[in-house]
Amino acid sequence: MAGSPVIRVLQITDLHIMAQPGQTLLGVDTEASFRDVLHEAMSREKQVRLVLLTGDLAQDPVASAYHRLRDWLEQTGWEFCCLPGNHDDPQQMVTCLATPTIQYCQPVRVGRWQIISLNSTVHGSPGGFLATDQMDHLRACLTAYPDHHAVIALHHHPVKTGSAWLDTMVLDNRDEFLALIPTFPQVRLILTGHVHQAMDAVWEGVRLLATPSTCFQFKPGSERFALDGLAPGYRWLELHDDGGFSTGIVRLDQVPQGLDEMAGGY
Numbered sequence: 280m281a282g283s284p285v286i287r288v289l290q291i292t293d294l295h296i297m298a299q300p301g302q303t304l305l306g307v308d309t310e311a312s313f314r315d316v317l318h319e320a321m322s323r324e325k326q327v328r329l330v331l332l333t334g335d336l337a338q339d340p341v342a343s344a345y346h347r348l349r350d351w352l353e354q355t356g357w358e359f360c361c362l363p364g365n366h367d368d369p370q371q372m373v374t375c376l377a378t379p380t381i382q383y384c385q386p387v388r389v390g391r392w393q394i395i396s397l398n399s400t401v402h403g404s405p406g407g408f409l410a411t412d413q414m415d416h417l418r419a420c421l422t423a424y425p426d427h428h429a430v431i432a433l434h435h436h437p438v439k440t441g442s443a444w445l446d447t448m449v450l451d452n453r454d455e456f457l458a459l460i461p462t463f464p465q466v467r468l469i470l471t472g473h474v475h476q477a478m479d480a481v482w483e484g485v486r487l488l489a490t491p492s493t494c495f496q497f498k499p500g501s502e503r504f505a506l507d508g509l510a511p512g513y514r515w516l517e518l519h520d521d522g523g524f525s526t527g528i529v530r531l532d533q534v535p536q537g538l539d540e541m542a543g544g545y
């Protein structure tokens with residue numbers, strides 16, 4: 280739909296799909312919960328130009344989990360761009376998800392917008408870091424298309440969340456990342472996963488949005504790991520030619536069956 284005045288984009292995040300169908304995490308069949316969110320989106324959404332999958336696609340980062348995810352995605356007829364989270368294996372994602380309709384960390388330009396996906400993962404660590412190649416890639420994309428409004432998508436949040444335990448796992452080099460943003464005034468939006476909750480902040484005039492997980496949610500403002508009783512969901516975005524955008528979250532009607540709300544971690 281290049282040239283359309285409004286570009287509809289969805290963000291689906293933190294699926295945590297297990298190695299085998301029916302396996303649960305914190306009592307939740309994460310694949311079933313993701314499927315329910317995907318079906319909700321398919322029933323509501325029309326003219327989706329792109330779906331961003333912003334990490335933790337798998338809890339068990341093995342081929343079987345990514346292959347089943349690929350099969351779910353291919354049923355939609357939509358185009359996807361995925362990036363890894365701390366639970367993912369980037370190489371497995373590249374190998375297992377590669378299809379003509381699923382891209383891995385590729386910049387996507389549509390209309391007057393450029394959507395840039397980054398890999399903020401650190402092997403073996405839950406925290407995030409944008410390595411030199413990712414920072415260089417970001418700079419190159421923004422330099423090449425100064426007249427395109429930009430969305431930057433990454434897994435790890437670049438500002439503190441107010442939850443002490445989550446704030447040990449934000450983007451480690453956030454100062455370097457955030458210092459770059461004002462030098463490219465076309466950046467409109469930074470979009471993240473990882474925190475399993477909706478967040479909406481503004482930094483130097485740029486919106487910072489985080490989005491609920493498709494499985495379980497973390498309670499905002501928590502000192503230690505704590506689950507929230509909110510239902511899973513996804514985010515929609517409408518990008519306008521003039522650089523403005525609107526956004527909102529759609530949640531399912533209920534929390535996933537079996538959710539262990541008293542769980543102390545995972």
Ligand SMILES: [Fe+2]
Pocket residue numbers: 293295334335364473474475492
């Ligand atoms: Fe996650």
